[in-house]
Amino acid sequence: MQKNSRILIVDDVIDNIRVAMNILKERNYEFSFANNGAEALRLITLEPDSFDLILLDIMMPSLNGFEVCQRLQENPATREIPVIFLTAKVDVDSITKGFELGGVDYITKPFHASELLARVRTHLELFHTKQLLLKHNIDLKNKARFEKVRLLSELEENQKEMIFILTELMESTSDETGKHIKRVAENSALLAKYHPCLDEEDMEILYHASPMHDIGKMTIPLEILHKAGRYTEEEFVIMKKHTSNAYQLLSHSDRKLIKAAAIIAHEHHEKWNGKGYPRGLKGADIHIYGRIVALADVFDALTHKRHYKDAWDIDSAIKYIIEHRETQFDPELVDIFHAHLDEFIAIAQSK
Template identity: 55%
Template sequence: MDNDHITNKSRLKKDLDPEEMLRVIFDYAAKIANERVLENVLMLMADMGREMIVSDRCTVWLLDSSKNELWSKVAHGLDEIRIPKSAGLVGYAVTHDKAVFIDDAYTNEQYKTYLLNGALATDQQTGYRTKALMVIPFRNSQGDIIGAYQAINKLTECEQFSDKDMEYLTLASSYAGKSLESALLTNEIEETQKEIIFTMGEIGESRSKETGNHVKRVAEYSYLLALGLDLGNEEAELLKIASPMHDIGKVAIPDSVLNKPGKLTDEEFKIMQQHTLIGYNLLKKSKRHILKTAAIVAYEHHEKWNGRGYPRGIKGEDIHIYGRITAIADVFDALGSERVYKKAWELDRILQLIQEERGEHFDPKIVDVFFQQLPAILRVREQYADAASEEPADIQ
């Protein structure tokens, strides 16, 4: 077997028997039913198809009608890729509503033009050797094509896909269409939630003459700190989405207090402190995970590690980790921004204060992570810097 061949004897496998096929289908059906993240659903779909027909690679493509493109975020061995809707073999299958079955990509004449623009061009770039190919479009419940399965290289001794493989992948495609339709709807709902949350956060800040970039920066800082604390990508992303709502309660604070250029009186400061409780009460009844997280952030981001914060004066690890993270993200950004009552601090002065407040205002562990993540934090600060023409900000 020459070096260009994709398979070798150590990699050869056997087709699944009926019992193994049922196990694969039921196992993946259960996993897919419990998965909410679109990218994870796509990966599970790809894995299911690959195992069912014993292929080397399986890619699930989705049609992005708004951009007239096909995209895949989980092609095995590849990062996200996007192609024009009509490009390559998968583009042909989708635009012509036709399943494609090829024994050898390098000798096939019928689809030569599409192969040269697709699989064979990719082979030249990567050194991979494409031989057998199958592409099967799939539909949503209205019958519209929303994507396609693409399988590459059979890993059995014959190295060619069979009619039975086509039948199995068609079955997987039918299931994929219905499942991905549901996942896409869930994804759209969650993206809408994110947009609403971010917009509401901007509204809260705009009343205190803060710029929208403040909530962007606090969100990104919180994300970096959560990653540095090993909370995991999913939880870090959750905090990033929720943290823009930290000051949403300011919508109910009078302008005379919110935008006072001088120092607040004791009575005014008590009014200002109410924004944490107001924000919490606005959000706490939601059953949505994102809004429940936002409620925690709104409630606890002014608590202090030493117990001298507000509104409840709780301390240490009694403060939720989300509140402790957002606290340092918010203070770092506030000190570096212009306010109606102060000029922006120099970076060295800010960093000195954060170090001094380790174990006082801030969780010592989070301060340590803050300094570890400082290069990335400063890149975010520069990326989302306020334009000089924007209004000065106000945070209490």
């Protein structure tokens, strides 16, 4: 019988520890806790094999969470224990630093129960899968093909679950709705389906990675993100940073869906004529995934109401896409869109 997963919660505020334990106790996890970094390191060093996950506060006196994580990474006995940072800081520099030091994820305070449960479950599953591989010394290169597919499929499903969690979080901070995200995914996969240089794997990648196209908006101040009127020049400069901010967050991963999401988030506001942002890429220098999501996103945004604009009628939106062939959009993609209008309209009109 498999033992219950053991989680170490580290926070200098006891109430935060209690909240986390109350949320997680329904899953029958076992808990230890520490209210400072030194005590956390002592507990982990004493029993490095006892912990399956560490929830680690960043802002603590004397020894902060970043320093604790760095010391864990320097110790071969503890470096494999997954660390999820607990933080009220959501600036890109802090988040990026956490990933660079070896953290696997971060959760903002105050906690949302469903988010905390989902992320903890995901990383425990990943950790246990990795431990199983190490325990049995499985060599993916020499094992049968079905074994490789099974293990890689498990990892891919975990990526999909993480993307789902992050897109739900994005919905809560912006005007992106779940329906918009789903339609962009369907439009993107449809464009890939008819593209002569893409295959079913590209369709699958685009369907699951395109929902992350605006994940960087989580880093934009809410007063700018939710502004009803036109942005000032200074506000627009800040707003445009959501593309590069997202890339900084996602580009460290070697997993194919997250890597694709990083490219899409970074390049979906580039334009065929080189007048987009953030890098002013032109033509085929823009990754095909970025070009596809650019068209899919704009078409859906035009045909549906947002807090700052009314929905356009279908014909006007189609006219806009066609008129911006070779300026804003890849001409080959516009031709695919035009040739299969009925299918794109059906997606636009879906509930």
